Amino acid sequence: MYRIGVxxxxxxxxxxxxxxxxxxxxxFKVPSTxxxxxxxxxxxxxxxxxxxxxxxxxxxxIGHGTTVATNMIIERRGVPTALVTTKGFRDVLAIxxxxxxxxxxxxxxxxDPLVERYRRREVDERLDAKGERLRALDAGELDEVLGExxxxxVKAIAVSFIHAYRNPVxxxxxxxxxxxxxxxxxxSLSSKVLPxxxxxxxxxxxxxxxxxxPKMADYFDRLNAKIAELGIAVSPLTIHSNGGLLSIxxxxxxxxxxxxxxxxxxxxxxxxxxxxxxxxxxxxxxxxGTSTDVSLIVDGxxxxxxxxxxxxxxxxxxxxxIHVIGAGGGSIAYVDDAKALKVGPRSxxxxxxxxxxxxxxxxxxLTDANICLNRLNPVALLDGRMPVDRDAAIASIEExxxxxxxxSVEAAAFGIIQxxxxxxxxxxxxxxxxxxxxxxxxxxxxxxxxxxxxxAEVARESGIHRILVPQEPGTMCARGALLSDVSLDxxxxxxxxxTADNWAKACEALRGMVQDGDRWLVSEKVDPAxxxxxxxxxxxxxxxxxxxxxPFDRIDDAGLDQFLDRFAEAxxxxxxxxxxxxxxxxxxxxxxxxxxxxxxxxxxxxxGTSIAGAQADExxxxxxxEEGWLATPIYRRSALPVGDVVRGPAIxxxxxxxxxxxxGQSAVIDAFGNIVITN
Numbered sequence: 001m002y003r004i005g006v007x008x009x010x011x012x013x014x015x016x017x018x019x020x021x022x023x024x025x026x027x028f029k030v031p032s033t034x035x036x037x038x039x040x041x042x043x044x045x046x047x048x049x050x051x052x053x054x055x056x057x058x059x060x061x062i063g064h065g066t067t068v069a070t071n072m073i074i075e076r077r078g079v080p081t082a083l084v085t086t087k088g089f090r091d092v093l094a095i096x097x098x099x100x101x102x103x104x105x106x107x108x109x110x111x112d113p114l115v116e117r118y119r120r121r122e123v124d125e126r127l128d129a130k131g132e133r134l135r136a137l138d139a140g141e142l143d144e145v146l147g148e149x150x151x152x153x154v155k156a157i158a159v160s161f162i163h164a165y166r167n168p169v170x171x172x173x174x175x176x177x178x179x180x181x182x183x184x185x186x187x188s189l190s191s192k193v194l195p196x197x198x199x200x201x202x203x204x205x206x207x208x209x210x211x212x213x214p215k216m217a218d219y220f221d222r223l224n225a226k227i228a229e230l231g232i233a234v235s236p237l238t239i240h241s242n243g244g245l246l247s248i249x250x251x252x253x254x255x256x257x258x259x260x261x262x263x264x265x266x267x268x269x270x271x272x273x274x275x276x277x278x279x280x281x282x283x284x285x286x287x288x289g290t291s292t293d294v295s296l297i298v299d300g301x302x303x304x305x306x307x308x309x310x311x312x313x314x315x316x317x318x319x320x321x322i323h324v325i326g327a328g329g330g331s332i333a334y335v336d337d338a339k340a341l342k343v344g345p346r347s348x349x350x351x352x353x354x355x356x357x358x359x360x361x362x363x364x365x366l367t368d369a370n371i372c373l374n375r376l377n378p379v380a381l382l383d384g385r386m387p388v389d390r391d392a393a394i395a396s397i398e399e400x401x402x403x404x405x406x407x408s409v410e411a412a413a414f415g416i417i418q419x420x421x422x423x424x425x426x427x428x429x430x431x432x433x434x435x436x437x438x439x440x441x442x443x444x445x446x447x448x449x450x451x452x453x454x455x456a457e458v459a460r461e462s463g464i465h466r467i468l469v470p471q472e473p474g475t476m477c478a479r480g481a482l483l484s485d486v487s488l489d490x491x492x493x494x495x496x497x498x499t500a501d502n503w504a505k506a507c508e509a510l511r512g513m514v515q516d517g518d519r520w521l522v523s524e525k526v527d528p529a530x531x532x533x534x535x536x537x538x539x540x541x542x543x544x545x546x547x548x549x550x551p552f553d554r555i556d557d558a559g560l561d562q563f564l565d566r567f568a569e570a571x572x573x574x575x576x577x578x579x580x581x582x583x584x585x586x587x588x589x590x591x592x593x594x595x596x597x598x599x600x601x602x603x604x605x606x607x608g609t610s611i612a613g614a615q616a617d618e619x620x621x622x623x624x625x626e627e628g629w630l631a632t633p634i635y636r637r638s639a640l641p642v643g644d645v646v647r648g649p650a651i652x653x654x655x656x657x658x659x660x661x662x663x664g665q666s667a668v669i670d671a672f673g674n675i676v677i678t679n
Contacts, residue, residue: 002054005481006041006064006236007262008032011289011330011350012449013040014475014656017048018482020060024604025479026052027472029382029656032350037068038223046230056231063481065239065262068219069212069255073114074311078211079155079186082119084145084174085203086162090120092203101312111312114211119152121145123174129495131166137173146181156186156210160203165195165493186213193254194316196491196588201307201316208313209256216255220248237486241319243268243302244487244594247524257317259310262477263293264320267302269480270445273470275300277672279443282468283428285458286477287450289330289367290347292424295322296431297445303431306538306549318489318592323431327423329367329450330354333397333416335404341412343419356393357386364400368393369416370453372409373622374632375651376658383655410622410629421454425461432462439463447476452659456648456677460662471605471637471673474656486524486595490516491588498539498584503560509589510535510555517593526595534592539567542583548574549590603671608639611646616653623649627663640669 005016015028028048033039041064049056072078085092093113102108113120123145125137149157157178164171168191175187188210194202224235237245241260251258266286274282280300286293296303305321307314326345330353333343343366352360354367370376371393378390394409402412432439443466446455452469459467470476492509496502514533521531535555538547548570550563568578608614617634630649637654640646645668648661652675659675661667667677 001060002058003061003482004045004048004059004063005265005478006044006062007265007475007477007481008037008041008064008066008068009262009288009449009477010034010067010291010328010347011353012474013037013044014478015044015048016472016475016479016482017052017054025471027475027656029474034071034350036222037066038219038226041223042226042230045227045232049230057233059232060234061482062227062232062234062236063239063245063265063484064223064236065265065477065481066258067262069216069258070260070310072212072215073208073259073313076114077215078114079214080119080153081115081156081158081207081211082121082149082152082154083115083158083160083203083207084121084123084142084149085160086126087122087124089160089162089199089203090117090122092200093120093207096200096314114207114313115158119149119154121149125161125170127161127163127167127170129163129166131163133167133169137170139173139177142174142177143181146178150182154185155214156188157182158188158190158203158207158210160190160199160206162199164189164191165197165202168192168195186210186217188213193256195493196316197493197495198316201314204314205256205316208310208315209254212255213252216258217252220252224248239265239481239484241317242304242487242489242592243320243484244592245481245484246486246488250488250520250524256315259315260319260322263295263322263324265480265484266293266447266477267295267297267320267322267480268484269476269482270447270470271297271300271302272483273672273674274443274445274468277468277670277674279445279466279468281441282443282445283432283439283464285424285428285444285446285451285455286448287424287446287454288328288448289450290326290328290349291324292327292427293322293324293448294424294427294431295320296435296437298437318590321431323427325423325427327366327420327427328448329365329370329453331366331420332363333365333369333401333419334363335401339405341401341405341415341419343416343423354393355396356388356390358389358392362396364393364396364416366416366420366450368396369413372397372413373417374619375453375621375660377653378619411625414622414624417454417457421457421461424454424458428458428462428464440465443468445470446659447473447657449474449657452657452675454660456660456662456665459677460679465679467675467677469657469659469675469677472654472656473659483597485597486521486526488517488520488593490591490593493588494586495588496586497542498560498564498586500560502586503563504557506537506586506589507555507557510591513589513591514555517591521593521595524595530596532594532596534594536590537563538587538590539584540587541571541579542585547587605642605669605671605673607641607669607673609641611635611641611644614639614641621649621651623662630663637669637675642669642671644668
């Protein structure tokens, strides 16, 4: 049987195919189809089945990461959406936190709310902070409001009532009335999407879920139907932002959870591969066609966050902490009005793509710069399946960059690479040194189609001394979809002092959540032997406004003192101090229900017999004004022997990516097939 992992990127859609019996992996890429990402997925799977003679009924699993929801929010292509909220809270989305995105930059504006004011409507209902009813929901008033909303042509309705995180009764009643009055409309309830306090973030997340819900449901249904047409009996699973997998039905109900789907899969895969290779402390460096995604992994565990912005809109859900910048292979280079060279954040994407791809692109990109300098194969990519036009790339860089700056084409192309590397290094510092981590003790885990191409320069710029490049790095996010667990997060608010009585209530809540999680895992068809539950409590000192998450192994009614000790340790680790004797507030109980996926990795890479035998070519490559053009050996990665040292300068080619080894660096293939580069 075969398991297929898929990642839909801005330029390419990547595939990893694993044989369940042998553990052998196959890798594949096709151009993405931004208008309908499911087309590239189905086309790629169809080609894989044909090329490798795999019967459709031999496919036992399909997991996929997607940025469809994120792109929909960025491009504001969601459906017309309405918000029904408690009287007095109509303008929560517009008021927000009254903070500026950049304090001193008056040119930056906060994005307009996704729900226009005339579609934000109030009803006169009210619960108190304990969830007890103060004023019942008026069905007649809601019916009138829904009639007026319907006339505006909405396709989705978000419902966010004050204190619904404590008691969902009014939201559930409203949902029944909406479904009766407006059958077929997409309904998003805050008590289902985010049952937590903080009104702005809860409402924003619920609105985002409604905004992308109908189109995401259509996307998932199309994908499922097209895969079935291939004769494959299994439905695809979807990676969500915390690095776990969801069924299509759950993803249709909670599409906002997929906002960091693809990048999260890459981080989860990197954690598994890095730990197996003996490097559990890593910075992931994922460079695709549109963006660079970086994240920190310590002791083999990714760092998580419970809140971030997507295109300027708050999303408060558990997710892997990934820093994203607009710098990728398709990032467009240009000269601004002050004669400064800039790269990104605009991208040529999959269509028209870089100039060298010959698909109508006219503006030079980072990929064009690498082709111009012969760092990338100047004839064809993807093992010869994708011809490129180096002359067109050179002409574009000369016309739009070199002439405007009065420099040579080589200097212009190298400048593009340097600017991109500086931007990428700043992103790395934001998740390492700016958070108190010593980069010298970390390994740069480079993947994505362009990650290994730039890792050497970025590592030097950042002060990192060791680089690890996994096998077929351009498909790492797809590989991560094969290494991720099925999971979903549950939360229940407490907002109570950490006393013995309230600790008992927290334990009771956690037991109820375990039951909820187990029922969900049953619905996801997870075998009982593979189920697990990760427990945590969010808490803060009395008087503080933001909480710290404290994980623990089991529910213990007598464990209050141990919890308080762990909280003090976590606070000291995060802030450098604790406050003995200060009362602690239990904010929320959290549970992650997990269906385990086997991740055992054994050394498998055989490689070739000699470095000389692995050399496929030699070409002149430009390394900067000091070194100039150097004759550089080109190696086939699959033919490099395990343990033998490759001295830089060198280029290592494979189907999905190209790795550059600079002069003064050395590279070794380990037993897992990883390239390990050291300065």
